[in-house]
Amino acid sequence: MRLPAIVLMLAAGLIVGPVLGLLDPAAQFGTMLSPMIAIAVAIILFEGGLTLDVDHLSDAATGVRRLVIIGAPLGWLMSACALHYVAGLSWETSAVFGGIMIVTGPTVIAPLLRQAKLAKRPAALLQWEAIVNDPVGALAAVLAFEVVVVLQTATGAGHAVWQLAMGIGVASALGLAGGAGLAAAFRRAYVPEYMKVPVLFVVLLAVFAVADSVLHESGLLAVTLMGLWIANAGLPSFTELYRFKEHATVLLVSGVFILLAAGMSFDRLMVLDWRAVVFVAVVILIARPLPVLIALAFTNVPAKERILVALTGPRGVVLVAVAGLFGERLVELGIPDGDRVAPLAFALVAATVVLHGFTLSPVARFLGLSAGEKPGVLILGGSRWSVELALALRKMGQVEKKGEKGEVKKSTGLPVMIADPNHARLRGAREAGIDVFFGDILSEAAEERVELIAYEKLICAAENDAYNTLVATDLAPEFGRDNVFQLKRVKETSSRHALPATLGGRPLAPQQTYFEANAAIAEGYEFRVSTLSEEWKLENWREMLNGAVAVAELTPGGRLRFLAPDEDPQDRPGTRILSFTEKREERREA
Incomplete structure (x- = not known):
């Protein structure tokens, strides 16, 4: 059909959900919906980590490092300002939601890159930024949320800092240990060939669950590090493992995106007003491009590639899933505008997915960064x-x-x-x-x-x-x-x-x-x-x-x-x- 797949999923979810009322995920799945989406997101991020082969990063390394170290904090700050001054949210909600907005969505970037056929370096920049920033954005939201909890409950700041450090440390240790253990077991033939994928799934879920029990959402960091280790372990069976995970991820991305879209009701969407439209425009035109251009300034990345990366920032499943979760928690803490987080996140995802889905290929061709204009x-x-x-x-x-x-x-x-x-x-x-x-x-x-x-x-x-x-x-x-x-x-x-x-x-x-x-x-x-x-x-x-x-x-x-x-x-x-x-x-x- 030569249409972005994510756009079709979004339309399908809205049609079977709010429009026709055929699917109400909250009512039909009940309490299982949240863990289902959490597990799906964990598997999606693990597959993203499997693509992070350090040897293939080559000349994109400097750009990716700057996008994460400089671009992510700047993006957090500008997104929080846009949420407060444009969308009208409180500083507490803006700080938490702004952290989540760092995430550019590997689940959306991957199919868009496959369709647009970008040249190697800009494609690597966008893919690595999306994958690395996924856990970074979630952890930024966790950090902001812990600060909000301290301010609201008067809990000691030292306890919050200790909990955050402990969660990150445990998640990192679990992810690296899980990856190293699996790599050693596969290399030494402790696991039969036909059992490698099931064992991989079990260890993945165990690592995610244990890390998440220490600090909520730190499981995202653990599974990403686990995938990163396995990707660089040089396993002979890695290609078969990755292909199976890629197929599973396609199904999970499709299912989760449709479920999240179907879960949007007209009542929740009616919260969106003209300020929400202006907010989305400010994010696309200012809060995304400016941090990227500042981060990539004075690097060996050509100007055309900087412009393309700056203009490409689709948000995806992780943003909607994590934003919905933190929105509910903010409401529980007594912050009333926390219920606006999920609709705003959905509006941002829908706008960026549709926009970049239809414009990435033409913009890449215009800038001369398309690797496959002809067959x-x-x-x-x-x-x-x-x-x-x-x-x-x-x-x-x-x-x-x-x-x-x-x-x-x-x-x-x-x-x-x-x-x-x-x-x-x-x-x-x-x-x-x-x-x-x-x-x-x-x-x-x-x-x-x-x-x-x-x-x-x-x-x-x-x-x-x-x-x-x-x-x-x-x-x-x-x-x-x-x-x-x-x-x-x-x-x-x-x-x-x-x-x-x-x-x-x-x-x-x-x-x-x-x-x-x-x-x-x-x-x-x-x-x-x-x-x-x-x-x-x-x-x-x-x-x-x-x-x-x-x-x-x-x-x-x-x-x-x-x-x-x-x-x-x-x-x-x-x-x-x-x-x-x-x-x-x-x-x-x-």
Whole structure:
């Protein structure tokens, strides 16, 4: 649908909840609703911690550090001021809610980044800031709440400080101990492979519950640290663990967001007035951008990236969940405007999710920070066949435009890169002006230097069939299995050497092995690009290029699709067809 998923969840929750009255979470789940959401948020934050691989932070480290150390306190201060002076809340409520507003929402950032296809560094800045600031924001709210409790109940300040320090210390110790213990148990094979995910869940919930019993919401810090430790432990089974957790998180984010939206009643939403609208505008235009720009000043982060990060601050599940909890506690303490916290939090989340959901991609493209404006292709193997295919793909995506003086200009075409661990085999690609990566595409160097998000399709066309199968299988979850293709294996017709469907990539037309494909190039075959029109249809293409095999098509809307061996391209005007056919006689002679 090409719509932000979070926006659809928000709409679904509002429709089944306040609008139609089909779902009332508080009535139907009762006292189980709060612990359900708490556990879901804990699992979501743990999965966020699993993405914090320190080795991948690289040049974004300085920016992230400043966003947390400088940007978070400034954001807390400016948010509290906006709540007090614009929304009209008391200083007690503003201090607590302002701390929660530091959280920018990894549960919202992740799907938005996946859709927007940002360049590597701004994406890393936004993701790391969101994940690290989640527990920081919750703890800031805890600190402010403890101060409010001291002022309201006249409890000793020393006791509050001691409780806060004890809670943070216990949470940190539990999180690191849980991560280290699990990593050691998995590495030494104390846990069977099929039991690793259940054991992971049990330890995660235990760590969260124990830390939360010492200091409320400190469990968020514990599970984040636990995920951080496991992410950097170098476990062989980490990829399988992370993928399962990622799938669970998608379900939990969807469910929690719909439940929270459905739990909003019209009576609670009616609390919002014009001051709430102005408050949301001030947060989006001032309280978010200003702290970010101050924090990133005088760093190596380019100005365009600073602007993008400053203008991107969607709030998510954690903000609504924690704000609702502290709002109730403030009311219990006798602070009347505590009941306005939940509706304001919901309004802020709804506004930022919708705004950034629809504007992040256009703003990134405008600033030149989008890594995937066109459907790129990554080709494994630097053979002559790969070079010819890369050149044809670039030509396929070229668009002719007339300049101011009437001259015809061509765009750069589709982004294509050829990767090969053999430097000599990349010579032809370099001479043809094609982007190359020298090294193993599965290496850590490739993760750091290759913007995989810029490439939509993967074609495994190296000389070694086993290596093609390995790369196709390993990167299939990254690209999507429908977008990974592989040349025909030499012995795949033999039952002794046939592989299951779960391994390798999809067949690519024409069905040729590495040696057959390159032999055909040597014998005079070529890749050719043809464009259909109202007058020149698919039937004319077949007549003119008798014997040609359609390899891919590029629709007028810019969608690139590689065709199966028995699949025909669409007969639509403007469609570009990439075919593999014999060279024309005049071109042979040339």
